[in-house]
Amino acid sequence: MNKKTLIGIAVATLIAGPAKAEEIVLKVAHFWPATALSQQKILEPWCAKIAAESNSRLKCQIFPAMQLGGTPAQLIQQAADGVADIVWTLPGYTAGRFPSVEVFELPFLTRNAEGASRAAWEYYEQFGKKDFEAVRPLAFHVHDAGHIHNNKREIKSLADFRGLKMRAPTRLTNRMIAHLGATPVAMPMPQTPEAVSKGVVDGYVLPWEVIPTMKLHEMTKFHTEMDPSQPSLYTTFFTIAMNKAKYESLPDDLKKVIDANSGAELSAQIGRAWDESAPAARKLAQERGNQFHTIPASEAGAWVKVGDRLAEEWVKEVSAKGYPGQEMLDSARALIAKHSK
Missing domain, CATH: 3.40.190.170 (Bacterial extracellular solute-binding protein, family 7)
Structure with a gap:
């Protein structure tokens, strides 16, 4: 390769700029209509936040109303199997599979969704990890008073x-x-x-x-x-859960973005949104x-x-x-x- 060719390659590289980082699109599935609080007040802002914090390397494609197929009861298995990368569902739709967290659905236990949802994450860390070992939970929450x-x-x-x-x-x-x-x-x-x-x-x-x-x-x-x-x-107990293999496949910096936007704070944020929604x-x-x-x-x-x-x-x-x-x-x-x- 002669000197003139090498210079040409260098110039072309400078013009093109650095290679664009790979964009990872997460398939997010739930059973509500697209107009529901869950998508408009929680999922869409959450997806915008992880996109911003990852310099647009993480993006979401949201599938409301079971658009990926199946039934609401199958959502948690869809997350485990990788049919969806992230799901939002009720563990209680699959009776007997998640007995540890049923306790939050007992009558006269909660007073507001925000506090109970923060408690739900802390409780999961104590008692629920074995039940949810097939997925990577991002949040647990309850709705406001039923x-x-x-x-x-x-x-x-x-x-x-x-x-x-x-x-x-x-x-x-x-x-x-x-x-x-x-x-x-x-x-x-x-x-x-x-x-x-x-x-x-x-x-x-x-x-x-x-x-x-x-x-x-x-x-x-x-x-x-x-x-x-x-x-x-x-009240009823919910989870937002991610496919474990999808999470593990992410580069470390993108794992940190997911981690920073999951856990007790996200759980409490969701509960607060439900509390605020009731009067209207x-x-x-x-x-x-x-x-x-x-x-x-x-x-x-x-x-x-x-x-x-x-x-x-x-x-x-x-x-x-x-x-x-x-x-x-x-x-x-x-x-x-x-x-x-």
């Missing part, structure tokens, strides 16, 4: 549940429905509007944010809430003239006893599977109290 919604009658006491078919999302929330006196019907959230409109169920339990997203406030007449001085009737969503049901009833604190005792029975049952069940059930329950309660002040 409430009772139905079309048959105003629910003012436990007796009013008799004869009702009520949708709930997970094993423990369905058991709670049964203990309250209704017939539980298990189904993922996306199936709920059709089930309500066709009368497959008389009602459902959900937090406020989800209801207008699914237009359920337009299909529902009655809403029952606990007195705000009381802990939440129930509830207002839409009010504006339609739907009927509301609050269970006063003075009458909450019978409801709380339902939660106590369910907690006792859960401790026995998970202890029989080799988990330290009572220690897990006590720890969850202590962590929630610590982070919810």
Whole structure:
């Protein structure tokens, strides 16, 4: 190679500039519509943040509403298998697979989603790592207070549940429905509007944010809430989880970007977004003239006893599977109290 050729190569290299770093696109899948809080207030800002902090080397391609195929219950396995790089789902959609974290779905345990979500991450680090060893968790969180919604009658006491078919999302929330006196019907959230409109169920339990997203406030007449001085009737446990092989394949500097944007802070941020979403969503049901009833604190005792029975049952069940059930329950309660002040 002569001198003139070498100079030409050098000049071309200078003009072209340094080689562009490889762009890595993460496939992010979830079951909500693209208009939901989960995508607009959490995933899209999160993806923008990791793009900025990686100089656009990390980017997301978001697949809402199960666009990668499968069912909501299959999302966690899709993350394990690499069908998706990151998923957002309910561990409770696969009943019995993640018993350690079910404790957060027990009735009357949480007071706000932000504190309970921060507690959830800390709890996972103590008790949940074995259950989630097939994936790399990025966040754990709960939603804000869940409430009772139905079309048959105003629910003012436990007796009013008799004869009702009520949708709930997970094993423990369905058991709670049964203990309250209704017939539980298990189904993922996306199936709920059709089930309500066709009368497959008389009602459902959900937090406020989800209801207008699914237009359920337009299909529902009655809403029952606990007195705000009381802990939440129930909540549901979620995770954002990443495929382990995809994470391990990242260069160290990009792993640091993911690490800096996951964990307790991300979990608490998600919980806070859910807490903040409730008033505006509830207002839409009010504006339609739907009927509301609050269970006063003075009458909450019978409801709380339902939660106590369910907690006792859960401790026995998970202890029989080799988990330290009572220690897990006590720890969850202590962590929630610590982070919810």
